[in-house]
Structures are given as C-alpha cells and as structure tokens.
Amino acid sequence: MSTPQEFAQTLFSTDPKPAHSVNLEFDTDGDIPAFFEVLLLIFTEGLKTMYPPPIQISSISEESILKVMSHFASFGIKMTLDKSLNPAVLQIQNKKYLTQRDIKDMTFQVSEHGYLYTVRFDMLRPS
Numbered sequence: 001m002s003t004p005q006e007f008a009q010t011l012f013s014t015d016p017k018p019a020h021s022v023n024l025e026f027d028t029d030g031d032i033p034a035f036f037e038v039l040l041l042i043f044t045e046g047l048k049t050m051y052p053p054p055i056q057i058s059s060i061s062e063e064s065i066l067k068v069m070s071h072f073a074s075f076g077i078k079m080t081l082d083k084s085l086n087p088a089v090l091q092i093q094n095k096k097y098l099t100q101r102d103i104k105d106m107t108f109q110v111s112e113h114g115y116l117y118t119v120r121f122d123m124l125r126p127s
Helices: 004-011 032-050 062-074
Strands: 077-085 107-112 115-123
Touching: 004 032, 032 062, 032 077, 032 115, 062 077
Parallel strands: none
Antiparallel strands: 077 115, 107 115
16 A cells, blocks of 8 residues: 555455554654654545545544544554533644654644544554
C-alpha cells in the first residue's frame, strides 16, 4: 500500500484484526507530526468507508468508534475520541501538534452541535 488512504481502504474493508497483527509502514523520516497526520488520514478515510461524506462527527455511533479503535489497535495504535459538552473554546488550535514531540500529546479537535470532539493517538502497549 503506497498511501495512507489506500492503507485505510484496505484495512477498513474487513473486520478488525487482533492487536499488533497488521504492519503499518510509512516513511515519515522520524517526523512525529507527519506520522500524526498519517494517522489522521487513516482515521478520516476509515470513517469514509462507514459514513458517506461529508462526515458529521456527531453522527458517528459508539459502535463505529469502537470498530475504528479496534482497527487502529490492529497496527499498534491506541486511538481515542473524547467528547466534551459545551466547550468554552472560542478558537481551536489544530496546528498546535506541530510543536509537540510526543504522539500522545498531539490532538485534533472538531466542534459540532455544542460538543468538542478530540482525537488522540498513542502507541498501544502489548498486553
């Protein structure tokens, strides 16, 4: 698979595999923000396989989120999507991740229908 989009389309076209059973290889030259962007692309493309664009994050079911989380676990990534009510956020700083050095500190946020949704990734520890 040559692109994150192709990887996501292949990954999400089947049921989730066991944790750490899928190999993810993209050359980001150790650039952690670039790796974060790859994960966001996989997340977005994966959602496109389940929901027709434009995707409204507020319409994504809990069952679908759990399925996405399982797909990410299959290649060793812990993905979380947090939802907070009535955010006191006037402006979302989605490029802040460019200044972070650790994947677990990077976030992407979307505000929709009075909620703030925050996507995070981390390396999944073997159990």
